Structures are given as C-alpha cells and as structure tokens.
Amino acid sequence: MKKSKFTKFIAVFLASVTICSSFSALAADIPDNATDPAKETDKDSGTLDRNIEEVKEILNAISYEDYLKRNADIPDATSSFKINAVDYDKDATTAKVEVKKDFEGKGSSLLLPDDGKVGWKIDVPATGKYAIKMEYFPVSGKATSIERMFLIDGKVPFKEARYLTATKIWIDEFEADGNFKSDINGNDIRPQKSEKPKWRTYSFNDSLGSYLEPFKFAFTKGEHLIQLDAVREPIIINSIELYPLEALKTYAEVKAEYAAKGYKPASVNSVIKVDAEKPSAASDRVIYPIYDRTSPITDPQDPAIIKLNTIGRDKWQTVGQWIQWEVDVPESGLYQIAPRYKQATLAGMYVSRRITINGEIPFEEANRLRFNYSDQWQVKPINNNAEEFEFYLEAGKNVIELEVALGDMSDILRRVENSLSNMNKAYLKILMITGPTPDPYRDYNFGRLIPNEISSLYVEEKNLTQVSKELTELVGIKGDHVATLDKIALLLGRMGSDEDEIAKNLENLKTNIGSLGTWLLTSKNQPLELDYLMIQPKGVALPPANANFFQAAWHEIRSFVMSFFTDYNSLGASEKIDKDEIVEVWLATGRDQAQIIRQLVDNDFTPKKNISVNVKLVAGGTLLPATLSGTGPDINLFSTGNEAINYAIRSAVLPLNEFPSFNEVTKRFHPSAMVPVTLYGKTYGIPETQTFSMMFYRKDIFADLGIEIPKTWDDLHAIVPVLQNNKMEVGFPSSLAGSNLFLYQMGGDLYADDGKRINLDSNLALDAFRDMCELFEMYRFPRTYDFPNRFRTGEMPLGIAEYSGTYNQLTIFATEIRGLWEFVPLPGIMDKDGNINNVSTAGVNCSVMMRNAKNPEKAWEFMDWYTSADTQSNYANELVATMGPAAKHPTANREALVELPWPTRDYENLASQFDNLAGIPEMPGGYIIQRYVDFAFLAVYNDGADPVESMLDKIPEINKEITRKRKEFGLEVIEVPSDVK
C-alpha cells in the first residue's frame, strides 16, 4: 500500500517535473523571471539545456595577453569619465535591479542581484585603452566573494573578464574591551565573523593574480554597451569609472619626492605595535585569528591556555585576500613597517604581498613585497629583497592593508600556465591517436597528423627552460621547486625533437602534466603568518624575532607540565554544565566538524533554547559498544541510513514521528531523503547529507570532438563510439549502483511486497540489470578505474560519479583543467511522450536519537535546530571557511543548498538534479543484495554469463536471507518455496 502510494507520488512528481521543464525551456529567453524566488522551486527541469556551442564559445575565448597584442595599435586613453550606476540601460538589463536612493552616503546606487545581466550605455570620448573601476558596496550574503562577468557590446572581450572578483568585508566581533572572548578556563574563543559592508573601489583585474596591473579594455570612440553578468552574490554599485591607467611611480621617485617635500623620519619615540591578530577588516571569513604555540615570544603567549596570537598562515594564501589594520600614528613622518612573520611553507621561495596605505599603492615596488623562507620567525622591515621601504604616514588614523599578490611571480606563473594548457592540448591530441597505452614500436606518423602539437611541445620546452632560468635568478638558488620545471622541459625536448619518443613517453607526459598542475597550485599559494606589525622610524632597533635558548626551554617545560592539568574536553565551554541536563551529541567525522557544531551550539542553540549540549568527537565504531554498555549518547550524527535502520529493528534508536514538529522538519528535505530512514511508516533518522551521482564531462574534449552532452541514454550510446574511436572511455557505476540507476529511472523499485522479497526478478529490474551489463559487455566500459585521475587526463571525459566528493576533489587537485569541466544532471530515459526521467539514486547520512536518550524532547529540539536551513547553511559555510573550498557539505536540506557557496552555474545543475532524486529503502537483510548482485555482475563481466540467467540464479538466495532476517525480527514473511536450497 505504502509502496504504491510512493510510486504514484513519484509518477505525479515526475510528470509535473517534465511539464515544468518544457515550460522553463520556453521561458528561458524571458529573462525577467530570472530572479523570481519561485524559480528555485519551479525549475524542476530534469535536464538543463547545456549546449555545446555555448561551451565552445567560452573555451575559445582569447587570453588577456592575446587581447593586448591584438589591440596593440590602440593607444592608452588620456582622459577618464564616470557613469552613475543608476543610469543603467533597461533594454540591456535582464537582472531585477533595484535603485537604492541616498545609499550609505553616496547618493543613489544600484543593487545588482546574483542573477542576470545589467547593462550601461557609455559614450567613449576618444578611442583608447581604458582601465575600469567601480565603487561598490558588498551586500551581506553567502561566505563567498562577488563574481561578475564583464561584457563589451554583448561579448566577453577576453577569458579573464569572465571571472572578475570583488571581495567582501569581514570583521571580527571582539569583546567591548577589544579582547577575545574566553571560555571558563581562560582559553580564547575565536571571535565570530560578520560582514561589515563599506564602500570600496574595485579595479577590474585578474582574479588569479596573473597580471599585477588592472585590465585595460580597448574602446573605439562612440557609443558602447558594457554589461555585468552575475555569477555569484549580489552587489551594490554607485559608479563605474573608465580611466587611463598610469604607471605607478618607482620607489626612487617617491623617495626623491619625500626629500623634496622635506619629509623626515619620525622621532624615535613614535613606535607603534599593532597586533596582527586583531585586524580592522579582512576580505574573507576564513581569515580569522589563530594560535601559534611554537615560539614563547609570540605575543601574547601562555604555556597552558590557548591564546589567539597570530593571523594568516594557510587561511591567507589566495590571490586577492587582504587584511587591514587601522593604526593611530602619533606624528607625521617616514616610517618603516616591520612585521614579525613566519613563512615556513614554500621552502627556498618567497611569498609576495601588496601593501596599500589608505587605499593607495604608494609606489610600484609596493606591488611586489617579498617575505623570504625560514622555519623560524622573522622580524624585518617590509622590503623587496633589494631595499627596505619607508612610508610616509600622516598623524592620526591610517589604514594599512596587505593583500596577497603574486608579485614578480605573476608573469612567470602565467607563462607556465600557458605552457600547461598547450601541453594539455597536445597530450589530448596524441591520446586520441594512440590511446592511453601506446605501442612504443609503432610509427604513428605524428608529424603528418598533428604537426602543430608536436612543434608546440618543442616550443614549450624552450619556454619552461627560460622560466626555470628566470626563476633561479629571481630566487637566487636552484631549489627542487625549479627542478620540477627542468625535468619536464627535458621530457618535452625529447618528445618534441624525436617523434619516436612520443609514444614511449606518453605516460610520462601525463604524470608530468599533473605535477606541473600541482606545481602551479603550490606556487600560487602564498601563505604567510603574522604576529604583529612594528611601525617605527628607520634606525630604531627591531624586537628579537625568536626566543633565546633559556626562554624556549622554560616555555617548553611549562607547557609540558601544564599539559597534564588541561581539560581538553571543555574547550570553548562558556559555562559549567549540569551533568544530567545536557544533551549528549556524538559524531565520528572530524575535529573541525565537531568544533564548528560546538560553536554553532554555543552561539545559537544554547542561548535560544536554553538547552545545554555536549558535542563529543568519538572514534568511529564507538557507538555500538557504547550502546551495548548503556553509555551511549542521546544523539548520534552522521549515521548512515543503513545504520539507522539496523539499530531501529533492534530497537536501539527511537522513532521520531511522534515529536510535535516532526512534519515540519521532514518538509525540509526532498521526499527521497526520508525513504532510507523510514521503515514501515516509522522514521528513525533526520537526514543531514544527501549524496547522489551526477554526470561529469570535459567541456574542451566535447567541444573538440563536436559531440553534444547526452540527455538520454540513447544519446550516450550514440557518443560512446565517437569517444572510443578517439581512445577515450566512459565511467559508469557497475553492479547494483548502475542497475539501480536504470531501475529507478524506469520507475521500478528494489523491493517488492513491502520489503518481503527482492524485486530484481521483475521484468523491469532484469531489463535494468541487462542494460547495465550491456554497457560493460558491449561497450567494454572499465569496471575498475580512478575517475578523478582519468577525468583529469582526459582519458575519461565523461563519467557518472557521486557529486560532492568528486567535485571537491577535482576543484582542488585537477587545477590544470579548471574551467574545462562541469557536472550536469544525469541522462535519462525518454518515454513515449518525449519526457525524460533522469532520477538519480540518493543516499543519506542522518542524525538518530538513541533509545537511552535522557531527555527526548530536548534532544529533539536539537535535531530540529540542527537540520534547519539556517543551521545547515551556517555549518556548510563555516566548513568551507575552515577547511577550504574542498569541504563543500552535501547538505540534505533543500533550502540550505541555496545558501551554499556554489558557483551559480554549478548550483543550477545541482538544483535541477536535486529535484529528481529517488531514495532506496533500507530493509532488514538488505546487505545481502549488494553481495549477490555483485556476484551476478561479475559472472557476466568475467565469464560472459547471460545477465538474466545469472541474476535469476541469485534471487532465491537473496530472498532466503531476507526471509530469515525478517523472521528474526518477527516481521511478516513470504514463505520461500521449499525447493530452494
């Protein structure tokens, strides 16, 4: 009964989905509904219209370097002009903009939402190359930066203009006395970050830092249309100014100017010390105070308790991130700025920063400050390795800002990036001829087939050698960092000059492309940790950078002794908690997760509900013995659906249906999320994460081969030969995962008769199983493969894989293909009416309430709060903030998903698949299915057995086990015929 209801529901749902999708396809051109909030729920279109033409256009865009070359004959502009943001052009605007009158002291401004284009008509007075800057006001929103795409006359002028990134402004919330909050034991508690929007100027520049100067855009005299297309986050703009970019003065010139003006070093008494861990603002939420316990003279320091005393390290390493300090200067004059810093990550290299004082870059060299490597702390006036700079500061408040920039490295890294992309292209071309394992003795005739690529290998060898030479000069020594480049250059030289070497070294080239990508990634990271900034006139002695031996020894001894008396469990506890009243929550994931949840509890849940919660990080596998001995928690987080049901049928967890707000809570999730945690009408867990498969594809390869992104399985079948002709493969989940995908898209179900027997012997399921086997038999899909790796190298340009893990991994480790891939909803099965059913099967992690919960009502309050959209999005954003972009949390809460920092395009894809999910129920004895389906599949795969026969063979075994298990729990069974062995 329940099942048929469920199928009906699914059917109705899918029908509505497909109807909506046909409408939304029609409506796609009507841009006004683009920001309609209803869109989020209405846009249930199964498949998104991703057109290969669009993909091609993006890929073939030229780089800024080429753009400059192409427009070399256009002179630099000589005059500037400004337009007000509110004078936007209605015809060229698709976004739902909003005019803000008298906004924050700057007059009328324009709010640009996070979706759609906004256009302005400009009248350029004279042909020339203009830089563009805008005055903006970041709107509070998600924890990500603002991203816009810039178009001139409807076209993106060059590739980098797609990723214009403006930062937000974050501040720490200190206590009234300017100190950090502390817990009952005196440990500092990391302050909350909040957005504090202020007007800021953004000059359009490269978000990756490959170009130190802002972009110059070529305009001819006359009327033009400029547009900003939203990628991420809303923004308020006051004005846009096109101005001629003038070269900055050099330090020598500035120094002469100072002398001419009679500026003198300030008097020796004006020494200011600024605690770096208490900045006045920072660009990212991740830049928060941290603690250093390595040095006894890090200020402040304590052997026993945690003192937040530094800032930065790996939180402050990406281009564009800045930290600001407000400094009260006692007297006008020349000062040196000497930070106490540590750069112990890039061995043999330096990291770069750009300094601005009161919003101005004082001189050219300020773009390329250097912080050299040492495993010790260092105190040195800001310098560029040649000269220590002096800055003129007026008496009163000054704002000093340090921004991550690539400095002298920017040019080098850009060239290496170019080389990498050329190598990638050449590799793909060769791969299409030879396949991943070429025959070293065959003459492939590369010179005739792909002459350009072969010569490009040779060219890149020259480039890399040159880069390596320059880099050695720049750094002063030839470290292992440079050696990587030499090694690759050597290989390229061999392959480029001798055709016979190509096939032999292809494998080698592949690994080297990977290592070059990693090289780029690590070189671009510019971590720096700051303790304090000394602002003092030249000549005043600097404080010591490191403690002497006795200080260090005394510190170590004290910390060692104190370590016996520190209560590490109550870190962050703000009040003594009465033992019996607390809700005990366990999780076995990781320290960061536990800490974030604890923080959210302390700052949000406990104050609101007046319920104390003890969040405990336990080792995996502790729950079972703890429950057995009666010392378990009240709530366990991140249980699998399987675990929840396993505990439920042994009455170790409580059903949750009876709690007052149960129905509201379940509405937060897609119905499929409730399926695995529900058994016979009783729900035992509240979903936290929901993961499912999506289709990943390589844009560049698809564009190159001219094939469309498959929307149905028939489409997929059609492109497989094309891919395979080019020696490429498709990744597809084998065995049960694969056949379930087909089964649920056909509208089937894994169990029959309410879980009393398996449904795999139904015609539908056998079809699904056969279809899956066919892919592996007929098309020879590989069964075992490392998807991210093969995807990265291009051998497997198409694959169906679990979305969050794969996405996270690819963003972090496959940097060389950034922007060359995306994930889209799965292909589906088209029915007679042309509707496509492309549901993906989803699994969940859930929180469960244990049988021994002392206070079920309070525990339920926690679960309710914890799975709410607010908490989930806070949690997810915190996680990204703490652990970086690879920690995207696959929340099950549909509402929270909107708040997560996904790029808009990815979000759209994700959301559209999110509305097309199917949950697989967990039943007693379910573990047996995977096992026997594996056996059946392997019989087909290894020995070429008939899929249907091989499946039918296993059915009695599965049913027998299910029946046996059900008997154990006193559930209704269907008697298995006695002839079954």
Add this chain to the structure above:
Amino acid sequence: MSENTAAKTQDVRPVSRKDMTKWQWTWKEMKRNKVAYIMIAPFFILFIIFTVIPVVLSLFLSFTTFNLLEPPKFIFMDNYIRLFLDDDIFLIAVKNTFIFAAVTGPISYLLSLLLAWFINELTPRIRALVTLVFYSPSISGSVYLIWTVLFSSDQYGYVNGMLINLGVISKPIQFFQDANYVMPLCIIVALWTSLGTSFLSFIAGLQTIDKSMYEAAAVDGIKNRWQELWYVTLPTMKPQLMFGAVMSITGSFGFGAVVTALAGFPSVDYSAHTIMHHLDDYGGTRFEVGYSSAIATLLFLIMMGANLLVKKLLSKVGQ
C-alpha cells in the same frame, strides 16, 4: 608399618602430602610460593579478564541468539544445527579454510625452517641483514597491500598493464574479483607474509644449539648434513618447533584479514571465504553474535585438534 611412616613424617614434616586432599595440598603449596604467585598475578588477572572470560562468554553465547543491542535469548543447539545443516556458505568457508591451512600452514612452516637453517650458516652480520629482509613483510603491517597495486583490476595495474602491452589480454583481468584468481593469489600473498614469528624463533632456536653436540654426533657416526639436521638440530630445538607450529596453525586457520584487504568482503562468489570471514559476516554485518560465537567455537575446536595432531607429528622428530 603405617605407624612407622606416620612417626617418621611427624619427625620430618608436620603434615604430609598424603594427609591432605588435593585442594588442600595445592593451597598449601600456593601459600608457600606466594611470592611467585604475586609476581605472576598482574599478567594472570589480565589474561583471565581479557582472554579466559571472553572465550567462556563466547562459548555461552554460542547457545543463544544475540544481536548486540538486545539481551541474548537461549536457544540451545539451534546455532550449531543451522551451521551444519542449513548453511551452504559455511561449508564453502570450511573448505576454503582447510585449503588455506593445508597449503599455507605446512609450506610456510617448512619454508621458515629451511630458510632459518640456511641463514644460520651465514656470518652473523649478513645473517642479521638477510633475516631482516625475510622478516620485513610480516613486521611491516599492511605491506601486503602492495599486491593490490600489482594485481590491480584497473587497466593501469602493473600486471594488467604489462599483459595488455604484451597483447596477451585486451581487457583488464579483475584479479581480485574473479573467482578463478582470488584463491591462488591470496595463497601466494599469505605465503609471502608468513615468514613471521616462527621464522624468528627457529633462528633463535638454531643459535642455542651447543656446538659440542655436533662434534659428539660426528663421533657417533653422523654421515651428512641431513642426518645432522634430523638427529641433532631438530630434536634440540623442539620447543621452538612446537611454538612455530602453533603459530602457523593459528595463523593459517585464522587467515582472513589479508583476503578482505585484497579481494574485498565478501570475495566474489565466496571463492576465498574462510571461517574467519563467515564469523565476521555474522558478527559484524548481520549482528548475529550468537551464531558467530558458534562459528568461533568450532574454529577453536578445529585449531585445538590441529595442534594436537602437530604435537603428535613433532614427537616423531629425530626418531
């Protein structure tokens, strides 16, 4: 006569062994040696808590049905009846276990012995080095995972890659997911890691043998090295032989972790499913601890039997 004896004992000792029951005598002896007992107590208490009690408990649980989360229910022999009469997989597991034990047990034992014997001939410095080389696979923990790289099912696995390059196969062999390969491969890996503790104890045993024994034997007419081995070396190191045998029996019957790491759990078509796996399957996946205790009890009995058998065989050494 009896009077005489009584008088005599009264003279020498107040109480004699014969005047007491066995228990009284034991108690008295214990009191006399109480220092020794105190010294052994820490180990003994721990041994009882962590070894004896669990074994007894498991024996008890094998007569119940117990799912770890609810109290056990007594069902008498049902577990054993089901195990023998209604569990095909168990029979497969028994078969596999015996194959494993029969192949890896003796081979690894003989291998250890022979290698130890050979190595013993080397000069001390080289001996130490060679010992380390042979012993390293078993001290390096999960080093056998290197085999999953060698025999990876991916087309980039070393063996698959080589075979594809040579043109022997066109699609990768699923070495650890193909019933034809799993068992032989696991046996090879088991042998590779088996030069463990017994190997070391043999080497130690060989070192303890007094050189004069060989000289005496030579005088007595030993003709060759084989006779020397059989009549002198082996009988002298019987305790080590026994120890090695017990280790290799428990090792080969308790074989499972390596298979799980290589071939997954369960292995395809239960092709390398051992009793240990069956035990894990019921104790872990299915939460049927009663049933898995029954399996454990049987495994225990089998090992005991094998040990007795080996003891018998070893008593023949040197005869």
